[in-house]
Amino acid sequence: xxxLAFARRRVRGLATTGTDQLRLWDVERRRTLGRIxxxxxANPDCVAFSxxxxxxATGSGGDDGxxxxxxxxxxx
Numbered sequence: 001x002x003x004l005a006f007a008r009r010r011v012r013g014l015a016t017t018g019t020d021q022l023r024l025w026d027v028e029r030r031r032t033l034g035r036i037x038x039x040x041x042a043n044p045d046c047v048a049f050s051x052x053x054x055x056x057a058t059g060s061g062g063d064d065g066x067x068x069x070x071x072x073x074x075x076x
Contacts, residue, residue, distance in 0.1 A: 021035055022044070044060050045060055
């Protein structure tokens with residue numbers, strides 16, 4: 001695992017292993033809620049939830065410095 005983020009208001013986690021897959025977790029139940037390809041960000045190495053927890057940002061520290069925003073519901 002390269003990056004992990006937690007939503008404040010919901011018991012959710014988001015993880016990336018540096019591949020093109022992201023995993024959304026239900027932390028309390030210890031189960032995966034969904035997986036999604038990282039899309040425009042190749043091999044993301046950072047993830048973050050918005051303060052309300054509705055959006056997720058993924059980014060890459062690579063040459064392109066790409067950042068992508070997605071709605072959490074799109075990850076299911």
